[in-house]
Amino acid sequence: MADILARHARLTRPDEKVYFLAGTDEHGLKIQKAAQDRGLEPSVFCDELSEKFRELARSADASHTRFIRTTEQDHYDAVQHVWNSLDSKGLIYKGSHQGWYSISDECFYTESQIARVKGPEGDEIITSAETGSKVEWMQEENYKFRLSAFRDSLLARYKSDPDSVYPQHQHAYVLDMLSGPLEDLSISRPRSRLHWGIPVPSDPEHTMYVWFDALTVYLTGAGYPWKSxxxxxxxxxxxxxxxxxxxxHAIYFPAMLQALNLPLPKRLLAHSHWTVHRQKMSKSVGNVADPFQAMDEWSVDLVRYYLAYVGGRFRDDVDWSPEQLEKRSLELHSFLGNFYMRVxxxxIRTRLPDDIHLRLPTLLQSSVDVPQLSRGAESLQHLSLIVGEHLQAFEVAEALEAIINQLKSANLLLNETTPWKPTTPxxxxxxxxxxxxxTLRVCGILLQPFIPRKAGEVLHALGVAPTMRQWRHALYGGGTTGDVQQGLRLFTRRTKPTSKVAK
Incomplete structure (x- = not known):
């Protein structure tokens, strides 16, 4: 989703630099324990993990401008700078903290945020009500950030800007969290318990709490602390x-930013989860989907298409389904791949004059008494505006659906007019x-954020110059084609059986 929005920004603002940050958050007790279980030093363990995610980003054609690791020296310096800045303002103090702690969530929960359930053997299991992760009671001395001081300013911000968090129900959730007082936030752990992290500058016996460290990575990626x-x-x-x-991201980090007198991110997009059989993916359950396997079997663009079309509504969790992926891939085969081959x-080519490409601009501007042609031209003229508005509103699936509907209509027009028949005028x-x-030229431009490889193939086959592929060119008559390649096969049928969920 981030890549789709970043690519769209580049197409609509070609004269501006678009920054896209990705990376790995590598500190904390969870990583420390996982490395210990593998018999590895945390740094070695993180090197392996981070490279795997970097490889995934490359395979998925993510166009990030920086891939950052929280173990980098730049980040170490930025986090210590943030700590010292907040400390100098009297916003950090040492105190006793107790609560229910989840190692997997790296988070303390209050009594109201936990759930007590019966285990399979009748024993009581205590979990986070929000994530379902197991929690355990901890009491320790650590450093705290005066989060409570920022409740009113945060509430005012979110009330004044209903578009600051998307989707809408997540905005309502943020307002609900701010409806009562905020507790000050624990931002360190004793080094005796957590050694894998950034030390507190003035107290080496304490390690910064992973979320304080991890949230600062956005500033690090933007070059903080900047000179001006x-x-x-x-x-x-x-x-x-x-x-x-x-x-x-909606309360802790914005409070830190307000404390630093820095502007808040303009908008927050909170995506839902991919599940399998309506269950959260879990290695222990064995219902984990492998993105590398899926991209190898279907191709990266078909997987990207599926993820955007099915997962791009953000309202509810959606099930990862090889069968549904297959269905969506056939849709793209038909409405885009087969359409190009038919056209x-x-x-059809034998029924056209030799100088057809010289005539195309005139043909597009001349009128003809065929309602289907008039409707197709009119809808194509407005398509980029509609798709752009959807993407600006984070309606990713709706944006993609608008393009596919245009291609569906174009396929239907071919069926109705039968240009290959000798009897057609x-x-x-x-x-x-x-x-x-x-239609192929305009849709090819608009599909670039979603399926960059295949969209590029279409535009290349149409002879569309690289300088004529910006969003402003995706208008009816807003660009030209060149020598059109015949017989382009965009997609090939899979020979492998449908992937099952991998254990």
Whole structure:
């Protein structure tokens, strides 16, 4: 989703630099314990993990401008700078902290945030009501951030800007969390318990709490601490996070930013989760989907298409389904791949004059008394605006659906006008051909954020120059095609059986 929005930004603002931060959060007790269980030093363990995620980003064609690790020296320096800045303002103090702690969530929970359930053997299991992770009671001395001082300013911000958190129910959730007093936030752990992390500058016996460290990574990625506010990459237009960490990104981090007198991110997009059989993916349960396997079997663009079309509504969790992926892949095969082959087929080409490409601009601008052609041209003229508005509103699935509907209509137009038949008037054949190529050109441009490889293949096959592939060119008559390649096979049928969920 981040890559789709970043690519769209580059297409709509070609003269601006678009920054896209990705990376790995590598500190904390969870990592420390996982490395210990593997018999590895945490640094070695993190090197392996981080490289795997970097490889995943490369495989998925993520166009990030920086891949950052929280173990980098730049980040170490930035976090210590943030700590010292807050400390100098009297916003950090030492005190006793107790509560229910989840190692997997790296988070303390209050009594009201836990659930007590009966285990399979009748024993009581205490979990986070929000995430379902097991918690245990901890009491220790640590450093705290005066989060309570920022409740009113945060509440005012979110009340004044209903679009600051998307989707809407997550905005309501943030307001609900701010409806009562905020407790000050524990931001360190004793080093005797947690040694894998950034030490507190003034007290080496304490390690910074993983979330204080991890949240600062956005500032690090923007070059913090910057020498001057001019020309910095802050604030971001959008932060994209999982719905289970809204509290940290909508309350904790903004409070830190307000304390530093820095602007808040303009918008927060909280995505839902991918599940399997309506259950959270879990290695212990064995219901884990493997993205590498899926991309190898279906291709990266078909997986990207599926993820955007099915997962791009953000309202509810969605099930990862190889069967549904197969269905969506056939849809793209038909409406895009087969459409290109039909339009450029020899049966139509032989019915066109040799100088057809010289005639295309005139054909697009001339009128013809065929309602389907008029409707197709009109809808194509407005398509980029509709898709752009959807993406600006984070309606990723709806944006993609608008493009596919345009391609569906174009396929239907071919069926209705039958330009390959000898009985179809030559003038109609030429107009249908011109509109079909224009549909492929416009949709090819608009599909670049979603399926960059295949969209690029389409535009290349149409002879669309690289300088004519910006969003502003995705208008009816807003660009030109060149020598059109015939017989382009965008997709090949899979020979492998449908993937099952991997254990």
């Amino acid at each position: 506010p001019e020309g910095t990459q802050w604030p971001p237009d959008v932060q994209i996070i999982g719905k289970d960490i809204v509290r940290f 450029t087929a020899e049966s 030559p003038e109609l054949v030429q107009h249908v051909y011109a509109l079909s190529l224009e």
